Amino acid sequence: AEAQAKALSNVIQHLKESRFKELATKGDLKELELRMVIKMGALFLAAFGLLRLWPIPVQYVPPTPTAQELRIPANPPTPPISPPSR
Secondary structure, three states: OHHHHHHHHHHHHHHHHHOHHHOOOHHHHHHHHHHHHHHHHHHHHHHHHHHHHOOOOOOOOOOOOOOOOOOOOOOOOOOOOOOOOO
């Protein structure tokens, strides 16, 4: 049991010496957050600016009126046929 405890202690000591030196501090995280906010803002402004420079062309095409809307009967009446004159 003593040998296992000593081995585990050595592993923990080694991790403290090597890995924990590479961890970020609160100051590092705040700086990173600020840089990310600035970059996201710049990307948003750039995208908005591009949309303002090149708007998507939109053309309004009115719908084609139907026969009923034009008040044209579907089957127009035929004119009366007059008898031939002599």
